Amino acid sequence: MTTSPIERAADSFAAELARHRTERGLSKKQLATLMGFDPSYVSHVEGRRHRPTEDFARRAEAVLEASGAIWQRFREYDELRHGRSTPPHRDHPAPGQWMPPGTGLIVEREQAVLTHTHDAYHCAIRRELYNAGTEPVTRYLVRVAVDRYPNDPGRSNRHHRDHPLTFAELQLRAHRHDGGQPEPMHWRAKHDRDAFKEIWLLFENDEGRFPLYPGDRVTIEYAYRVGREKWGPWFQRAVRLPTRHLSVRLDLPTELDPQVWGVETSLSAEEGPLRRPIVREGRGDRAVFDWRTDDPPLNARYRLQWRFRSRPPESDPGGPAGSVRVRASDRMRGLGIVQRGADLLRQPSRQFDLPADEATARELVDRLCSALVRLDELHPFSKGVGIAAPQLGHAWAAAVVRPPDRAAEPVVLLNPRVVDASPDTDEQYEGCLSFFDHRGLVPRPLRIDVEHAQWDGSRIITSFEFAMARLVAHEIDHLEGRLYVDRMTPGVPLVPVEEYRETGNPWRY
Numbered sequence: 001m002t003t004s005p006i007e008r009a010a011d012s013f014a015a016e017l018a019r020h021r022t023e024r025g026l027s028k029k030q031l032a033t034l035m036g037f038d039p040s041y042v043s044h045v046e047g048r049r050h051r052p053t054e055d056f057a058r059r060a061e062a063v064l065e066a067s068g069a070i071w072q073r074f075r076e077y078d079e080l081r082h083g084r085s086t087p088p089h090r091d092h093p094a095p096g097q098w099m100p101p102g103t104g105l106i107v108e109r110e111q112a113v114l115t116h117t118h119d120a121y122h123c124a125i126r127r128e129l130y131n132a133g134t135e136p137v138t139r140y141l142v143r144v145a146v147d148r149y150p151n152d153p154g155r156s157n158r159h160h161r162d163h164p165l166t167f168a169e170l171q172l173r174a175h176r177h178d179g180g181q182p183e184p185m186h187w188r189a190k191h192d193r194d195a196f197k198e199i200w201l202l203f204e205n206d207e208g209r210f211p212l213y214p215g216d217r218v219t220i221e222y223a224y225r226v227g228r229e230k231w232g233p234w235f236q237r238a239v240r241l242p243t244r245h246l247s248v249r250l251d252l253p254t255e256l257d258p259q260v261w262g263v264e265t266s267l268s269a270e271e272g273p274l275r276r277p278i279v280r281e282g283r284g285d286r287a288v289f290d291w292r293t294d295d296p297p298l299n300a301r302y303r304l305q306w307r308f309r310s311r312p313p314e315s316d317p318g319g320p321a322g323s324v325r326v327r328a329s330d331r332m333r334g335l336g337i338v339q340r341g342a343d344l345l346r347q348p349s350r351q352f353d354l355p356a357d358e359a360t361a362r363e364l365v366d367r368l369c370s371a372l373v374r375l376d377e378l379h380p381f382s383k384g385v386g387i388a389a390p391q392l393g394h395a396w397a398a399a400v401v402r403p404p405d406r407a408a409e410p411v412v413l414l415n416p417r418v419v420d421a422s423p424d425t426d427e428q429y430e431g432c433l434s435f436f437d438h439r440g441l442v443p444r445p446l447r448i449d450v451e452h453a454q455w456d457g458s459r460i461i462t463s464f465e466f467a468m469a470r471l472v473a474h475e476i477d478h479l480e481g482r483l484y485v486d487r488m489t490p491g492v493p494l495v496p497v498e499e500y501r502e503t504g505n506p507w508r509y
Contacts, residue, residue: 009077010051016073018046018466019509020064025405035059046465052077068241069299104133104214105140107243114235115251121231124223129212136211137203141190142222144170144197147232153503154331154378156232160195165230167197174201174222176210183210185220195230236303239296247292248304253285256308260289263501266300271501274302328436328497335374337391340435340483344390349397349479351415354457361398361455364389365412368400372410375433383507386471388478391434399475404467404506411468414453416476419461422447422469428507429500430474430484438494439502442487444470446509466509 003011021031028046032039036059044050057074064070109128114121123144131137146165149156167189174185184205191198201222203210212218237248252258262274278291291304333339352361368387375385386401401411422445429439447465450472454460464472474484485494497503 006077006080009073009080011048013052013057013070013073013077014046014048015509016066016070017052017060017064019506020060020066020070021046022404022467022509023506024064025407026064027405027408031060031063034063054078072298104131104135105137105241106130106132107241107246108217109245109247110237110243111247111249112235112237113249113251116228116253116256120225120227122223122225123235124221126219126221128217128219130217131212131214134214136213138209138211139188139203140201140220142199142201143238144199144224144226145236146195146226146230147234148230150232150234151498151503153380156195157380160230163230164194165197165226167192169227170197170224172199172222172224174220176203177219177221178210178217182221183207185222233307234303234305236301238302239298239300242298243296245292245294246296246302247290248302249291250289250304250306252287252289252306252308254282254287255285255310257310258287258289258306258308260304260306262291262302262304264300264302266297278304331378332433332436335371335378336393337371337387337433338393340432342434344393344395345434345478345483346481347390347395348481349388349390350395351397352453354414354453355455358455360396361414364394364396364398365400365414367392367394368398369410372400372402380503382505384467384471385433386475387433388475390478397479399479401468401471401475403471411462411472413450413472413475414455415459416450416452416472416479418448418473418476419451420449421445426509427489428470429495429502430470431497432474432484434478435483435485437497439497439500440484440488440494441492442470442484443489444473444487448473450476467507470507 021028024031026034028042029039032042035042035056037056041050041056045052045056052074054074057071060066061068061071106129107127108130109126111126113124115124125142129137129140144165146160147156148159172187174187175182176185177183186202186205188200188202189197190200201220203212235248235250237246239246250258250260252260260278260280262278263271264274265271274291276291276293278289281288281290289304289306291302293302296302329339338344354361368389371387371392372385375381375387379385381402382404384402384404386399388399389396397415399413399416401413402408403411424446425443426446427441427443430442431439446469447463448469449461449463451459451461477484477487
């Protein structure tokens with residue numbers, strides 16, 4: 001049955017809401033509480049049973065801090081519903097796209113420069129801002145993220161846990177320019193993680209406050225440094241506000257023979273090469289790489305990457321100089337995870353006789369949960385993670401799934417079977433603990449209903465959607481003797497984990 005444009009727009013809103021809620025690690029109930037709505041209403045909007053209202057969309061945008069993405073999906077739906085389009089601002093038209101509610105900020109130009117020195121990377125960002133909203137702006141959020149080994153998340157996590165990034169070493173400096181003398185800006189930490197910092201730049205200093213009022217423009221600059229031992233070979237810009245011009249420069253030593261390339265992603269496109277080439281220029285002993293784009297879409301990400309061809313590759317930590325990096329599958333095998341090719345992974349699992357087998361079931365579930373804790377030391381698993389009993393060498397029908405929301409309790413599945421599935425499906429990349437050297441594009445239903453046993457032998461049916469539907473379906477396949485490769489479309493190749501670029505990112509819904 002063909003859906004109407006209005007229905008598709010409402011579906012897009014629901015998917016955007018669910019994606020940002022999952023990324024923020026919130027349950028539907030938690031989001032509803034923060035928004036001041038009944039939990040059932042949030043559930044019904046995500047389930048496409050209720051259509052969004054303007055008030056709901058504004059509150060969701062504000063709570064989830066979605067950089068306007070949720071509001072944009074609502075505007076698209078609302079305009080189709082009323083058969084109209086939103087006229088541009090007469091005096092200051094937006095740069096080819098909508099303006100988010102709340103802040104009303106537009107980045108008219110961003111210039112980002114990263115310079116490599118003998119002991120550190122120095123980053124300087126200059127942004128020309130325009131307040132197209134109706135309220136004065138008193139602060140601006142900036143993010144600093146490092147990832148020493150972007151192709152080896154477990155190694156990177158261990159490195160930054162042992163050598164965390166600190167505010168003191170950043171030596172952050174920020175200034176405001178409005179035609180006169182630069183005004184220093186105070187700042188305040190918002191989030192402090194080992195490899196990630198969020199910082200509010202405040203439109204104030206010891207001399208007083210200088211809010212950015214509606215209709216006014218200002219240029220802000222901030223700079224920081226990160227030691228070379230903590231910075232990986234990448235520099236990323238994310239478009240979180242409507243932006244007219246974005247330019248990025250890498251300033252690297254010529255003696256290291258740098259090779260630079262770039263990739264980009266957006267809400268509507270998978271990762272691909274930069275559409276505009278990077279321009280290289282030699283300046284004495286420096287190699288300068290420039291790249292720019294106009295009117296980039298909201299939530300687009302642009303990542304410049306490089307390698308130094310005159311420098312030998314680093315060896316694996318803890319090993320002798322020149323040792324070969326341990327394969328991902330070998331790390332899993334070292335934790336006791338049964339690997340692809342084992343007969344046990346191709347056999348249907350034995351059903352529990354509950355409550356008679358309750359003690360056996362509880363002991364096995366404890367082992368599965370302990371394995372998930374150990375796995376977190378090797379990999380971030382931001383998409384969520386599951387493990388089935390056969391993967392630990394036990395032919396019982398038990399699995400444990402930890403949702404993408406790390407605050408949520410793991411889901412225990414005993415003797416599970418899928419009793420219903422949505423006809424709507426999508427294809428996204430999956431990995432497997434028993435086949436961790438590759439990722440594969442797997443079609444899955446967006447909703448499944450699963451009947452499973454309780455400890456006392458009674459059976460219940462639980463409905464899972466989106467990411468949890470994919471995770472649970474993956475584990476039930478294990479219990480039925482299937483791997484995700486059995487679900488892939490014939491002819492679609494596997495992707496080596498070294499070439500997979502979505503590690504650490506949630507699935508997109």
